[in-house]
Amino acid sequence: MSSKKDVSxxxxxxxxxxxxxxxxxxxxxxxxxxxxxxxxxxxxxDPWTKTQGSGFINPPYGLPSKYExxxxxxxxxxxxxxxxxxxxPLQSLHGIITPNGLVFERHHAGIPDINPDQHRLVIHGMVDxxxxxxxxxxxxxxxxxxIYFLECSGNSAAELKKATGKTAQEIHGxxxxxxxxxxxxxxxxxxxxxxxxxKWALAEGADxxxxxxxxxxxxxxxDALLVYAQNGEMLRAEQGYPLRLFLPxxxxxxxxxxxxxxxxxxxxxxxxxxxxxxxDLLPDGKAEQFTFAMDVKSVITQPSxxxxxxxxxxxxxxxxxxxGNGKIRSVEVSSDGGKSWSQAILQEPVMDxxxxxxxxxxxxxxxxxxxxxxxxxxxxxxQPSMDALLKAKGxxxxxxxxxxxxxxxxxxxxxxxxx
Amino acid sequence: xxxxxxxxxxxxxxxxxxxxxxxxSSYQVxxxxxxxxxxTESQLQAWNIDVNGAGVGLPVGSGSVAAxxxxxQQQCASCHGSQGQxxxxxxxxxxxxxxxxxxxxxxxxYWPYATTIFDYTRRAMPHNAPQSLSNDQVYAxxxxxxxxxxxxxxxxxxxxxxxxxxxxxxxxGFIPIER
Numbered sequence: 001m002s003s004k005k006d007v008s009x010x011x012x013x014x015x016x017x018x019x020x021x022x023x024x025x026x027x028x029x030x031x032x033x034x035x036x037x038x039x040x041x042x043x044x045x046d047p048w049t050k051t052q053g054s055g056f057i058n059p060p061y062g063l064p065s066k067y068e069x070x071x072x073x074x075x076x077x078x079x080x081x082x083x084x085x086x087x088x089p090l091q092s093l094h095g096i097i098t099p100n101g102l103v104f105e106r107h108h109a110g111i112p113d114i115n116p117d118q119h120r121l122v123i124h125g126m127v128d129x130x131x132x133x134x135x136x137x138x139x140x141x142x143x144x145x146x147i148y149f150l151e152c153s154g155n156s157a158a159e160l161k162k163a164t165g166k167t168a169q170e171i172h173g174x175x176x177x178x179x180x181x182x183x184x185x186x187x188x189x190x191x192x193x194x195x196x197x198x199k200w201a202l203a204e205g206a207d208x209x210x211x212x213x214x215x216x217x218x219x220x221x222x223d224a225l226l227v228y229a230q231n232g233e234m235l236r237a238e239q240g241y242p243l244r245l246f247l248p249x250x251x252x253x254x255x256x257x258x259x260x261x262x263x264x265x266x267x268x269x270x271x272x273x274x275x276x277x278x279x280d281l282l283p284d285g286k287a288e289q290f291t292f293a294m295d296v297k298s299v300i301t302q303p304s305x306x307x308x309x310x311x312x313x314x315x316x317x318x319x320x321x322x323x324g325n326g327k328i329r330s331v332e333v334s335s336d337g338g339k340s341w342s343q344a345i346l347q348e349p350v351m352d353x354x355x356x357x358x359x360x361x362x363x364x365x366x367x368x369x370x371x372x373x374x375x376x377x378x379x380x381x382x383q384p385s386m387d388a389l390l391k392a393k394g395x396x397x398x399x400x401x402x403x404x405x406x407x408x409x410x411x412x413x414x415x416x417x418x419x
Numbered sequence: 420x421x422x423x424x425x426x427x428x429x430x431x432x433x434x435x436x437x438x439x440x441x442x443x444s445s446y447q448v449x450x451x452x453x454x455x456x457x458x459t460e461s462q463l464q465a466w467n468i469d470v471n472g473a474g475v476g477l478p479v480g481s482g483s484v485a486a487x488x489x490x491x492q493q494q495c496a497s498c499h500g501s502q503g504q505x506x507x508x509x510x511x512x513x514x515x516x517x518x519x520x521x522x523x524x525x526x527x528x529y530w531p532y533a534t535t536i537f538d539y540t541r542r543a544m545p546h547n548a549p550q551s552l553s554n555d556q557v558y559a560x561x562x563x564x565x566x567x568x569x570x571x572x573x574x575x576x577x578x579x580x581x582x583x584x585x586x587x588x589x590x591x592g593f594i595p596i597e598r
Contacts, residue, residue, distance in 0.1 A: 081507045082507075082508065109543060122458060130457065130459065130460065130463070131455040131456065131457060133454065137455050138454075140452070140454055141454060142446060187448065204469070209543045210549070210550070212542070261466050261467075267472075270472035270535055271469075271535065271539070272539035275529075281524070285516060285517035285522070286592055286593070286594050287517075287529075287592060288594050289594065290597055291598060292597070292598065293598055
């Protein structure tokens with residue numbers, strides 16, 4: 001008797017959830033109103049159970065379910081004259097890996113259409129042997145696969161001045177995490193014979209911006225990768241196909257996409273992208289140059305902005321944390337706006353310069369609440385509050401906002417940006 | 420004896436395959452893989468377009484403020500405005516002090532090196548046709564942008580010798596750190 005009732009209740013819940021369009025954790029849904037359906041106490045056999053489904057390779061390259069069509073990248077609203085980036089829907093993702101079609105985009109002159117057979121990488125400057133490599137050459141080198149986050153240093157920039165974004169995607173979506181496959185840059189540089197005078201490298205893209213950044217040789221010889229694949233397949237065009245640089249933990253723009261040239265030298269070049277852009281202006285009018293590493297940061301993605309808690313009771317608070325300086329040591333969660341904090345669970349494996357998923361069980365009592373997460377990395381750096389960050393750096397820095405994100409839960413369950 | 424013989428064989432095959440040092444998840448190839456080809460500086464000249472803050476890499480050629488005004492109106496004004504401001508793209512001129520609540524970063528107010536104007540314009544501008552200007556045209560546009568910012572006089576000519584000598588107003592506005 002009772003077991004039959006349990007099943008029908010569950011059945012009704014499942015139906016509602018399917019109709020709502022996407023399955024999210026617990027009873028959290030977006031603001032889209034639930035369609036009404038007549039609630040039967042008895043299960044019926046569904047029509048899809050009584051027929052053959054569609055065939056194989058339909059389509060040959062698989063796509064997400066049509067019920068997930070709202071899980072997409074977005075541009076800022078309103079769209080600027082010269083858009084600078086699209087954002088990853090963090091609030092709809094699970095675990096730590098960003099699917100390739102949802103990895104945020106940031107480029108400076110559009111996405112070039114490069115035939116990999118025609119792509120070349122040149123390495124020259126302070127080397128004994130200037131060399132040119134085809135893609136065929138590059139994929140023959142010893143390969144390596146690593147899971148690393150990638151974050152634009154302008155992520156969350158607008159929030160420095162005032163609350164601007166509504167969702168985790170709008171505020172923090174210049175952030176993704178993939179398994180990147182390629183060659184250790186040190187391996188290829190070794191082929192060219194690095195001269196002892198080489199202290200910096202210039203990396204240049206083949207795009208219409210011929211995007212350039214100067215990078216310390218210490219980074220190039222440490223964990224820098226020449227990447228040709230992400231999450232098991234060749235790079236997406238917007239991620240630098242067929243070849244990009246990848247500098248783990250550094251500002252995203254430095255991982256030059258469509259990489260065509262590396263030149264070694266003894267000083268930074270002072271390119272536009274490391275002087276007029278990607279430098280951090282302080283209140284006294286002086287600017288910091290160079291701030292390479294992305295500092296420790298975290299954000300709660302579920303529940304988060306523009307979601308609505310439908311009823312009191314159990315919710316799993318979940319989010320991601322990361323640091324360009326190493327592994328995440330711990331994440332704390334607060335539901336009272338930072339008055340008290342509790343340790344969240346970190347999902348293993350916790351990896352160097354990767355996103356880590358944190359989880360925390362929470363029972364909502366129906367009262368207004370403010371949800372926050374605060375990460376600590378292996379170097380002991382603690383994610384700052386917005387007040388502490390602004391006190392230290394002012395509102396003009398634009399880049400490197402790693403402040404704690406508050407989500408305000410109203411008594412009616414609606415969640416908004418608590419900045 | 421047998422052990423030594425086997426070890427020699429291992430060393431021999433390692434030498435054939437390029438002396439591979441293995442550890443848990445990666446290995447290093449000691450010595451050359453033989454992949455890639457040598458290239459000469461003259462062969463890669465078309466890509467070797469970087470100019471550093473000291474002007475190393477500036478090419479032969481020159482351009483005057485007057486010539487730059489013509490190029491600017493044809494190639495740049497539609498996005499940047501006829502006087503380098505008020506357009507849909509980044510403001511290039513003026514801006515004033517940076518120690519305010521809403522600082523305006525322009526070439527004149529923020530850029531520390533004049534040579535960067537040449538480097539960036541040559542590699543990335545004009546927006547709809549990057550790398551289409553001649554070196555003379557890039558020198559001329561650089562001169563004109565500097566003139567609009569009242570950094571050089573109206574009769575100036577920019578070339579590989581004169582451009583590195585131009586001191587930008589915000590040259591000392593950066594705190595060197597590395598983190």
